Amino acid sequence: MTFGALQGPEATTQRTQTMKLHFTKMQGLGNDFVVLDGVRQRIDLSPAQLRFLADRKFGIGCDQILLVEAAPRADVDFRYRIFNADGGEVEQCGNGARCFARFVVEQGLTDKREIRVETQRGTIVPRLEDDGRVCVDMGVPEFAPERIPFRGDAGRIVQTLDVDGEAVEITAVSMGNPHAVLRVDDINAAPVHELGPKIEHHPRFPARVNVGFLHVIDRHRAQLRVWERGAGETQACGTGACAAAVAAILQGWMHTPVTLDLPGGRLTIEWEGPGHSVIMTGPAMRVYEGQVRL
Numbered sequence: 001m002t003f004g005a006l007q008g009p010e011a012t013t014q015r016t017q018t019m020k021l022h023f024t025k026m027q028g029l030g031n032d033f034v035v036l037d038g039v040r041q042r043i044d045l046s047p048a049q050l051r052f053l054a055d056r057k058f059g060i061g062c063d064q065i066l067l068v069e070a071a072p073r074a075d076v077d078f079r080y081r082i083f084n085a086d087g088g089e090v091e092q093c094g095n096g097a098r099c100f101a102r103f104v105v106e107q108g109l110t111d112k113r114e115i116r117v118e119t120q121r122g123t124i125v126p127r128l129e130d131d132g133r134v135c136v137d138m139g140v141p142e143f144a145p146e147r148i149p150f151r152g153d154a155g156r157i158v159q160t161l162d163v164d165g166e167a168v169e170i171t172a173v174s175m176g177n178p179h180a181v182l183r184v185d186d187i188n189a190a191p192v193h194e195l196g197p198k199i200e201h202h203p204r205f206p207a208r209v210n211v212g213f214l215h216v217i218d219r220h221r222a223q224l225r226v227w228e229r230g231a232g233e234t235q236a237c238g239t240g241a242c243a244a245a246v247a248a249i250l251q252g253w254m255h256t257p258v259t260l261d262l263p264g265g266r267l268t269i270e271w272e273g274p275g276h277s278v279i280m281t282g283p284a285m286r287v288y289e290g291q292v293r294l
Contacts (some may be wrong), residue, residue, distance in 0.1 A: 010256030019294045021079035023053075024103060025287040028095035030235025032266025032287070033285070034062045035103050038069040039078075047087030049294050050194030054085035055243070060292060063231050066096050068104060072118060077110060079118040084230030091121040094238015098134035098284035106286060121176035127164050127183035135281040138239065141246045141271075142174035149178065151204040159249055163198050175278065177231075177244035178209040187215040187223040189209065196227025210237060212244045224260045242278045245269035 021043065024035045034053050036043055045065075052059040065083040072079050073145045080100050082093045096195075100117065104110050104293045105128060105276040114127040128152055145152045150172040161168045161180075170180040184190040190213040199211045208229040215223040225235050228238035248254040249271055258269045267282040 005225050020287070021030045021292050021294060023292055024059065024289045025243060026064070026066075026099040027287055028236065028238065028264075028284045029262055029267065029282060031064075031095040031237065032062045032235075033064050033066050033096055033098060033099050034060050035066045036045060037107060037109070037141055038067050038239065039109055043067060045294070046164075050083045050087040051085065052294070053292065054083075054087075059221070060290075063228070064090075064093060064235050066100055066103075068109070068217060070143075075111065075291075076116045076123060078104060078115065081120065083203070086230040087232055088224055089120070090177055092119055092124075092138075092174070092239050094136065094138060094240075094242060094280050095236055095282070095284070097124055097126050097136045097138070097238065098280075098282060101128060101134050101136070102274065102284040102286065122176075123235045129281070132283070134284050135279060136238075138175055138242050138278045138280050139242070140275060140277055143172075143274075145172070147208075148172050148174045148209075149206050151206070152207075157247075160203065161199065163195065163200055163202065168193065168195065168199070172209075173246055175239040175242045175246075178205060178207055178211060180205070180209045180211040181214055181238055181244050181247035183248075184213050184215050188189045190215070190225055192225050192233050193229050196233065196262065200227060200229045201294060210243075212237070212240045212242050212247075214248060216243045216248060219253075219255050221249065221259050222254065222261070224262050226262070236262040236267070238267065238280055238282070241267045241268075241269075242269055246271055246278060251272070286291060 026033050071080040071154045095099040116172045127135045196211045211227040226237035245258040270279040
């Protein structure tokens with residue numbers, strides 16, 4: 001499958017030369033990615049080119065672009081970078097981590113089942129399971145406001161935001177990227193598209209934030225919808241699921257392991273408490289491969 005050169009409103013500024021890239025389209029619970037092999041081909045894309053790849057009308061279409069690169073040091077196997085549909089680079093992506101692991105194995109870049117990967121915010125360790133799912137050690141969650149980043153009081157689990165004069169209670173946590181989690185009574189009636197963008201751009205989150213709307217069913221089951229910064233509501237958000245599970249366990253609403261149902265499917269999250277890593281398990285699938293001219 002081959003896609004044409006850069007088109008649309010940004011095409012007029014990008015006509016100087018074209019290059020052909022091989023890509024793989026992948027998805028984890030409907031959270032879809034264009035995955036690029038930066039190990040076997042040189043890749044240096046502009047924000048306009050990234051936006052074109054993500055554009056569902058003019059380009060390939062995806063929530064995020066994943067760039068796989070060679071290991072920068074001896075104690076990791078690869079590095080991977082994550083770009084949102086708006087062309088901005090972000091720190092972490094849980095569904096992307098699972099797709100990354102399946103990609104490097106299926107492409108023959110490694111024969112390991114457990115892979116150490118450098119991201120912008122630290123090392124993660126995805127592992128391919130015998131049942132086809134991918135398990136990822138997502139690292140230890142951060143609560144210190146300066147680590148999220150969030151302008152709030154240290155040591156407080158629940159923070160209150162003023163959103164257009166309305167008090168909204170959230171838990172702020174970093175899973176390598178910033179998250180705000182709030183509890184709702186009805187997942188279908190959750191104000192994702194109303195509150196999501198307002199909290200994403202709230203001045204107390206200087207790097208913007210992903211916003212999770214959590215409906216707790218019982219001690220081990222919940223439903224989740226996530227408004228992702230730079231992408232809007234997606235079918236699933238792996239780091240958002242981790243953050244939601246952490247917030248729920250921390251406040252005594254739920255106990256590990258936690259099963260979360262998102263619009264795109266189900267994730268299992270395990271967390272033993274502060275100081276421990278969050279373990280996420282879920283599917284990752286290759287959809288198709290192709291070439292694109294930029």
